[in-house]
Amino acid sequence: MTSDQCFERYKLRSHYLAERNVISTSDRAAMSRKIIEKLVTLPIFTRNHFFIYCSYQSEVETLMLLQRCLAEGKSVSVPLTVPQQSELLAVAITNPATDLSPGYKGIPEPIPSLAEIRRVNPQSIDIAIIPGAVFDRSGCRMGYGGGYYDRFLAKKAPQAYRIGLAFSLQLVNRIPALSHDAPLDMLITEKEVFVWVRSGNEKNSGL
Numbered sequence: 540m541t542s543d544q545c546f547e548r549y550k551l552r553s554h555y556l557a558e559r560n561v562i563s564t565s566d567r568a569a570m571s572r573k574i575i576e577k578l579v580t581l582p583i584f585t586r587n588h589f590f591i592y593c594s595y596q597s598e599v600e601t602l603m604l605l606q607r608c609l610a611e612g613k614s615v616s617v618p619l620t621v622p623q624q625s626e627l628l629a630v631a632i633t634n635p636a637t638d639l640s641p642g643y644k645g646i647p648e649p650i651p652s653l654a655e656i657r658r659v660n661p662q663s664i665d666i667a668i669i670p671g672a673v674f675d676r677s678g679c680r681m682g683y684g685g686g687y688y689d690r691f692l693a694k695k696a697p698q699a700y701r702i703g704l705a706f707s708l709q710l711v712n713r714i715p716a717l718s719h720d721a722p723l724d725m726l727i728t729e730k731e732v733f734v735w736v737r738s739g740n741e742k743n744s745g746l
Contacts, residue, residue, distance in 0.1 A: 547715050552672045552681055555709050559597045559672075562706065570729040571600035574704055577727050579607060583700065586665035588614040590629055590699065593639060593647035598670045599704040605635050616659050619648050620687065627691040629664065631657040661695035666702060669723075674705050675714040678723045678735035692721040700724050707731070 562570075571594075578584060589608050594601045608615045609632075616629040620643035630649040632638040642648030649657065669688050673681040680703050682688055692701060701721065707728040714720075726733040 548681060551711070551714065552684065555673045555711075556597075558708050559706060562597060562708075567597060567706075568600060570706055572603065573729040574599055574727050575601075575604045575607070577729075577732055578604065578702070578704075581732075583666065583702075583725075586613075586700070588616070588659075588663050588665045589668060590616050590618070590661075590664040590666065590696070591668040592670045593617050593635075594670070595644075595646045599706065601668065601704070602635060604668065605632070609633065609635075614659075614663075616664065617647075617649060618687075618691075619654055620644075620646070625685070625687065625690070627687050627695075628654070629659045629661050629696075630654060631659050661691065662698060664696045664699040667692060667696060667699040668702050668704060671703055671705060671709070673709055673711055673714055674703055674723070674726050675711050675716075676733065677713070678726070678733070678737070679714040679716040679720055680723055680726075681714050681720070686719065689719055689721040693719070701737075702727065704728075 591601055591605055616631045619628040619630045630653055638649055638653060639647040640650050671680040671682050701724045703723045703726040705728050707730045722737050724737050
């Protein structure tokens, strides 16, 4: 990555995170509800194993989705960050109220006692619900700079159908993508649903 690309990505990420951070609590909750309602009406919601990020700060809120999936008897796993190895683990939860506590950088994560006994095989994940700072109209996603989700999706769960959740203000025409950026299969905002055919996933439209 050139210094110009690095600076451009830094500017994009900083700008759109700042924009997202000024959304009011009530507006964020209302828009998050619309996004989740769009997702649960799609045919792809019939899948079984959902890997879902636990929302933090100004991200699209996912607690409602966690609860809905669990209520419908789906298998639900969430990320556990292992910064020493710069990787994510997938850990099953059954009750967000008791299974989650502030973890890496304050992000809700599985409590330490669950890390080993409920660790799941990432290759069993059907749907991966992932956050991001900026998204574009060709399916590219820019995360927070650590590459955790890119590595997890590419190396541990390449079969998972990748769905990004974002507010419409996070959408741009083009992101200066890098070779290791994991492309999305779908992006859902409060206004639109975008679907792309990712190489190697041609048989799965998500709709």
